[in-house]
Amino acid sequence: MTTTLSPEPTATGARPSAVTPADLKRAGARRRERSARVKLWVGGVCTLLVVAPVLLAGVLPLPGPDEQDLAQRRLPPFTDGHLFGTDQLGRDLLSRVLHGGQTSLMIGLLAVVVSGLIGIALGAAAGFFGGWVDAVVSRLLEAQLSLPLLLMLLLVVALFGPSIPVITGVIAIAQWPEVARLTRSLVLVERGKPYVAAATVLGLRRITVLTRHVVPNVLSQATLVVLLLLAQAVLLESALSYLGAGPERPFATWGRIISDGQDYITTSWWLVTLPGLFIVLLVVGVNLLGDGLRDRTRRPRGLLRRILSRRPQEA
Amino acid sequence: MATYLAKRVGQSVLTLFLTITTVFVLLRLAPGDPAAAYAGPNPTTEDLERIRAQFGLDDSILVQYGTFLKGLVTGDLGTSFSFQAPALDVVLERLPYTITLALSAILVTAVVAIPLGVWMARRADTAKEFGANLLTITGQSMPDFWSGIMLLTVFAVVLPVFPASGFTSWGGLVLPTITIAILQIALISRMVRREMTTNMAAPYLTVARSRGVAERALTWRYAMSNSAIPVLTALGTRFAAMLNGVVVVEVVFAWPGVGSLVVRALETRDYPLIQATVLVTAALTVLVQLLVDLAYPLLDPRVRLAKTSKKTAPAVAAPEGALA
Numbered sequence: 001m002t003t004t005l006s007p008e009p010t011a012t013g014a015r016p017s018a019v020t021p022a023d024l025k026r027a028g029a030r031r032r033e034r035s036a037r038v039k040l041w042v043g044g045v046c047t048l049l050v051v052a053p054v055l056l057a058g059v060l061p062l063p064g065p066d067e068q069d070l071a072q073r074r075l076p077p078f079t080d081g082h083l084f085g086t087d088q089l090g091r092d093l094l095s096r097v098l099h100g101g102q103t104s105l106m107i108g109l110l111a112v113v114v115s116g117l118i119g120i121a122l123g124a125a126a127g128f129f130g131g132w133v134d135a136v137v138s139r140l141l142e143a144q145l146s147l148p149l150l151l152m153l154l155l156v157v158a159l160f161g162p163s164i165p166v167i168t169g170v171i172a173i174a175q176w177p178e179v180a181r182l183t184r185s186l187v188l189v190e191r192g193k194p195y196v197a198a199a200t201v202l203g204l205r206r207i208t209v210l211t212r213h214v215v216p217n218v219l220s221q222a223t224l225v226v227l228l229l230l231a232q233a234v235l236l237e238s239a240l241s242y243l244g245a246g247p248e249r250p251f252a253t254w255g256r257i258i259s260d261g262q263d264y265i266t267t268s269w270w271l272v273t274l275p276g277l278f279i280v281l282l283v284v285g286v287n288l289l290g291d292g293l294r295d296r297t298r299r300p301r302g303l304l305r306r307i308l309s310r311r312p313q314e315a
Numbered sequence: 316m317a318t319y320l321a322k323r324v325g326q327s328v329l330t331l332f333l334t335i336t337t338v339f340v341l342l343r344l345a346p347g348d349p350a351a352a353y354a355g356p357n358p359t360t361e362d363l364e365r366i367r368a369q370f371g372l373d374d375s376i377l378v379q380y381g382t383f384l385k386g387l388v389t390g391d392l393g394t395s396f397s398f399q400a401p402a403l404d405v406v407l408e409r410l411p412y413t414i415t416l417a418l419s420a421i422l423v424t425a426v427v428a429i430p431l432g433v434w435m436a437r438r439a440d441t442a443k444e445f446g447a448n449l450l451t452i453t454g455q456s457m458p459d460f461w462s463g464i465m466l467l468t469v470f471a472v473v474l475p476v477f478p479a480s481g482f483t484s485w486g487g488l489v490l491p492t493i494t495i496a497i498l499q500i501a502l503i504s505r506m507v508r509r510e511m512t513t514n515m516a517a518p519y520l521t522v523a524r525s526r527g528v529a530e531r532a533l534t535w536r537y538a539m540s541n542s543a544i545p546v547l548t549a550l551g552t553r554f555a556a557m558l559n560g561v562v563v564v565e566v567v568f569a570w571p572g573v574g575s576l577v578v579r580a581l582e583t584r585d586y587p588l589i590q591a592t593v594l595v596t597a598a599l600t601v602l603v604q605l606l607v608d609l610a611y612p613l614l615d616p617r618v619r620l621a622k623t624s625k626k627t628a629p630a631v632a633a634p635e636g637a638l639a
Contacts, residue, residue: 159345
């Protein structure tokens, strides 16, 4: 290991001459803490750079996303007040991207909420009750792993139409297993703690113990995956809409804008490149936020150590 | 072993059956008329009825399901509406292309992601590792259709190094492979890093180091052998998912595989073709997962222990819970 220590003595006044493994570990933890902070800041800025204009799309002085002007077709960026240029029908690209982004973001958020609710409910029930409940939920999780997922999603969307509720539902179905698996394992650990036994002895019903005492304790950790899921949901939605299975009302979303522009890639690079960069910026931002939050709240020695040391947990 | 195998195969068959039945029911429940899609613009009522009768679409759903099951047993999955050929043959004809692409993508992923993940684990919490970390985050944040189009534009249009689409020569394999691998490398290398960091902090490694085992052997023989199973599982799952049709990438590169086939089948409501595609790809997925499960005893040192030297004994003795 080539870890170097910062010259100033550590807070506990460790001797710089005798570097113990504990010092090295502390230095590593500090680095982690610092990189988590960097991730949070950069992620926050990237996310804001995308989310703020998308939310303000209606207020900003932009031409409407569907206003065609055939005289101004495929103008490159920065001409005639079109910051992102115009597309093959003379529509302002920035305006299209921002308005489409509203739909993309809304679908992503809704999908994450729905999958989070299903995942936490089923995962917690499976972990807490065990027995046949656990068997059923675990089988469902396994079955979904072996299903051709994107194919099934495309199938459902192709058959029931690319409306916003259908697409939201489809993405939620694709994502709930991740939340369920995590919640289940967290609840399994939590179930063995003394306070659960105490609550049971006090005569609370099992369902009350689960919803009032166990779930609030695992919630903060279970919701940590949510940001990472949001990033995936945005990507999944854009892939569906690229394949023509995305919502078309009220506005075309990002994947659709890119697939529309694809035919003109050789002459009008911006039609594909800029909306894509927009997606990347958002997803990188959300991923960094999720990563940073997880690194920050994670105790250095992991879940097991925390449970062994029985530190009081935040509710 | 034999009972385990029988149980697993039974489970797999059940999964397949449920999957294909779900697809069958979904297709029939959904609005939309395959006859209309087949007949083309402005069909007459007689046309539609003739087509429905020809493909058995005027029977009740139960009768159709019965016919379908009978065909399933005899290996006859019906005639594709749009190709006018046995659906199974159409799918099997496309399958080698998807398998080729998936194999080359998973090979590239494994060759790059495993060393990268190990490297990140060994330099955990350094500035270089932070940089690599940011790169992998970017890699997993790019929509694959977008990175595909970008690669296509740069390396096939602006600099015509590789063919732009389809499978005309082996060079055509390069760009789709890279497109898929970017995302997979990001995911797998982060996973390898996580596993290796856990294992490299384990007490058995300190013991081995104190006995003078070289760092390289510590990393690869001690820590890696304990990370092998989760890594293999992840690679297997990814590979299985790719066999389902790397739909998006196949569409971008006009790759003649199963993925682009299924998109077309969905557009034309080609029921037999959709069913055949789902059945074949789901069967392959299940098969790959079964093979990965069967490979566990080969990789787990605890199984190998009885036969080979005791050199790896400390690694073996550490119970998994103690590593956390």
